[in-house]
Amino acid sequence: MSATTSATSIRASVRSSAGARTRRGLLYLTLVLLLLAFLAPLVWALSGSFKPRGDIFAYPPKLVPDPFTLHNYRALIEDQPFARWFVMSTVVAVVATVVSVFVCALAGYGFAKFRFAGKRLLFGVMFSSLSIPFAVILVPLFVILVKTGLGSPWFALIVPWVAPAFGIFMMQQYIVQSVPDSVLEAARIDGASEFGIFRRIVLPLLRPSLGALAVWTFLQSYNSFLWPLVLVSDSSQYTLPLGLQTLFVSEQRQYDLVMAGAVLAVLPAVALFVLLRKQLLEGLSTGAVKG
Amino acid sequence: MTTAIAGPAGTTRERAHANRTAPRLKQSRAPYLFIAPFYVLYVLFMLVPVLVSLWLSLTEWVGLGTPHWVGLRNYRLLATDVSFHRALGNTGVFVMIAVFVVVPLALLIAQALNTRGLRVRDLWRTAYFVPIVVSPIIVALIFGLIFDRQFGLLNSVLRALFGTGGVDWLGDPGLAKVSIGLVMLWRWTGYLTVFFLAGLQAVPKELYEAAALDGAGRIRTFTTVTLPALKPVTAFVVVTSFIGAAQIFEEPYLLTGGGPSESTLSVTMFIYRAAFQRQQFGYAAAAAVVLFVLVFGLSQLFNRLLGIGRATS
Numbered sequence: 001m002s003a004t005t006s007a008t009s010i011r012a013s014v015r016s017s018a019g020a021r022t023r024r025g026l027l028y029l030t031l032v033l034l035l036l037a038f039l040a041p042l043v044w045a046l047s048g049s050f051k052p053r054g055d056i057f058a059y060p061p062k063l064v065p066d067p068f069t070l071h072n073y074r075a076l077i078e079d080q081p082f083a084r085w086f087v088m089s090t091v092v093a094v095v096a097t098v099v100s101v102f103v104c105a106l107a108g109y110g111f112a113k114f115r116f117a118g119k120r121l122l123f124g125v126m127f128s129s130l131s132i133p134f135a136v137i138l139v140p141l142f143v144i145l146v147k148t149g150l151g152s153p154w155f156a157l158i159v160p161w162v163a164p165a166f167g168i169f170m171m172q173q174y175i176v177q178s179v180p181d182s183v184l185e186a187a188r189i190d191g192a193s194e195f196g197i198f199r200r201i202v203l204p205l206l207r208p209s210l211g212a213l214a215v216w217t218f219l220q221s222y223n224s225f226l227w228p229l230v231l232v233s234d235s236s237q238y239t240l241p242l243g244l245q246t247l248f249v250s251e252q253r254q255y256d257l258v259m260a261g262a263v264l265a266v267l268p269a270v271a272l273f274v275l276l277r278k279q280l281l282e283g284l285s286t287g288a289v290k291g
Numbered sequence: 292m293t294t295a296i297a298g299p300a301g302t303t304r305e306r307a308h309a310n311r312t313a314p315r316l317k318q319s320r321a322p323y324l325f326i327a328p329f330y331v332l333y334v335l336f337m338l339v340p341v342l343v344s345l346w347l348s349l350t351e352w353v354g355l356g357t358p359h360w361v362g363l364r365n366y367r368l369l370a371t372d373v374s375f376h377r378a379l380g381n382t383g384v385f386v387m388i389a390v391f392v393v394v395p396l397a398l399l400i401a402q403a404l405n406t407r408g409l410r411v412r413d414l415w416r417t418a419y420f421v422p423i424v425v426s427p428i429i430v431a432l433i434f435g436l437i438f439d440r441q442f443g444l445l446n447s448v449l450r451a452l453f454g455t456g457g458v459d460w461l462g463d464p465g466l467a468k469v470s471i472g473l474v475m476l477w478r479w480t481g482y483l484t485v486f487f488l489a490g491l492q493a494v495p496k497e498l499y500e501a502a503a504l505d506g507a508g509r510i511r512t513f514t515t516v517t518l519p520a521l522k523p524v525t526a527f528v529v530v531t532s533f534i535g536a537a538q539i540f541e542e543p544y545l546l547t548g549g550g551p552s553e554s555t556l557s558v559t560m561f562i563y564r565a566a567f568q569r570q571q572f573g574y575a576a577a578a579a580v581v582l583f584v585l586v587f588g589l590s591q592l593f594n595r596l597l598g599i600g601r602a603t604s
Binding site for chain 2: 024027030031034035037038039041042044045048056057060061102103104106107109110111114115116119122125126128129130131132133134135136137138139140141142143144159160162163168194195198219222223225226229230240241244245248255258259262265266269270273274277278281282284285286
């Protein structure tokens with residue numbers, strides 16, 4: 001039975017080699033169309049950022065700006081506090097990332113390589129915090145930080161990102177797979193302290209996944225909007241998303257500046273992603289595929 | 292870096308690891324010190340706020356002075372608040388779009404990207420992922436211009452192709468929901484594709500060969516080999532999408548302001564509006580507690596049903 005069917009399927013596959021070529025062509029066509037759909041809005045913004053205001057909505061839309069102008073960028077940087085927004089966002093994101101990655105690596109190691117009383121419960125508590133929507137803690141977190149005088153943006157903007165359960169889960173999965181017990185055991189026999197083992201042996205082994213987690217946390221903080229919107233009232237402390245929003249909601253929607261601002265704000269994020277994309281894409285799925 | 296599929300094998304392996312190192316560390320404080328920083332931060336910035344939210348929800352408070360205890364009144368008001376019902380309904384629609392449109396599309400694309408001998412797979416995967424890297428507020432800004440009734444790119448394209456434009460993408464209650472769904476589709480699909488593709492590439496080749504030998508066709512192979520093997524990934528992706536869509540904010544806030552006539556008002560926007568535009572902190576907290584119960588409860592249920600988070604024991 002299986003012999004005959006496999007013979008049939010071989011014959012069928014030989015016969016359909018022309019069909020296979022067409023199918024392959026269709027596959028690439030679909031992928032290209034999808035690619036265009038995914039990238040078109042960004043390309044359109046990029047192209048619009050080099051057009052004079054009147055041309056952005058010219059009909060039919062032009063892909064290559066003509067005339068080509070840098071005026072939008074100049075106006076954004078000279079007339080708007082764009083540089084300040086950028087520094088605010090970047091500093092906050094870098095600090096949040098460093099703290100968060102360290103906390104996650106520590107806890108991920110604790111969960112991956114030790115057995116201790118209450119581990120199952122503590123892991124469950126950590127894991128279930130993944131399903132607490134940020135909106136639930138939005139109001140109380142705001143109230144707590146403002147009432148305790150810790151509402152200074154430099155501190156408060158960092159807070160939501162410092163202990164992400166997702167990061168711990170990702171680290172734990174990676175450590176289980178890639179840090180051999182024998183190495184830890186050998187170090188212990190040599191009399192290394194537990195923290196010494198973590199710092200000198202485990203951390204260096206984690207480098208690829210630390211990179212992935214760092215990019216992820218940086219993007220989360222750098223791109224966040226709701227929390228800064230609630231927290232920051234002083235326009236001199238606006239982050240990039242807040243600043244860009246003011247251009248959009250101002251009475252005269254400054255489309256030209258919005259487009260230039262969008263491009264400049266996206267650049268660091270996309271550059272970081274392109275540099276570390278392999279680690280990020282694989283690191284993300286390591287935690288998830290396992291489920 | 293490889294991927295692993297959850298299952299009894301993984302769990303036993305981990306337990307074996309733990310056993311080997313465990314005896315020496317039985318009385319050690321080390322593991323607690325390693326996880327302590329997380330739990331300190333967790334208690335301060337997660338647990339305490341959730342408890343404060345519960346307490347605030349039983350008060351009436353304008354943000355100044357002392358909160359005034361009102362018991363369950365906020366919840367009774369929510370039960371009859373048409374805006375809140377709309378917010379719940381709209382959020383439900385966004386969740387449905389995420390789970391029943393975005394997730395299947397991501398699976399289809401991943402399946403296409405998993406075709407044997409596909410060239411520059413990494414390029415496709417990277418390009419499709421880019422939207423998630425872009426800040427949601429920038430996404431909303433760009434799509435705000437794309438959906439513009441008079442000048443937007445979308446209407447220009449429609450005019451060029453079919454001679455009719457002027458569709459009021461954000462001004463019509465039904466279309467506004469569709470528009471937000473399109474933005475979600477654009478933003479999330481490539482991201483979820485990454486997980487599905489990783490899952491597909493972890494399926495043992497022998498399973499496909501066996502299916503081919505049995506003469507299983509495309510569809511049968513998909514339903515008998517691919518789908519079962521993808522179960523853990525699918526579970527993760529569905530729960531993540533559910534949680535993500537349940538707290539959608541930026542898109543309606545910036546694209547439609549929740550309108551027209553609250554047709555895109557989301558629960559998170561409702562909470563934001565109550566607390567920070569209307570100074571009803573207690574009422575906002577009550578709405579947040581309802582959101583918490585729904586999202587937390589449902590995702591625990593899904594996790595139980597689909598077996599997520601059992602990897603470590």
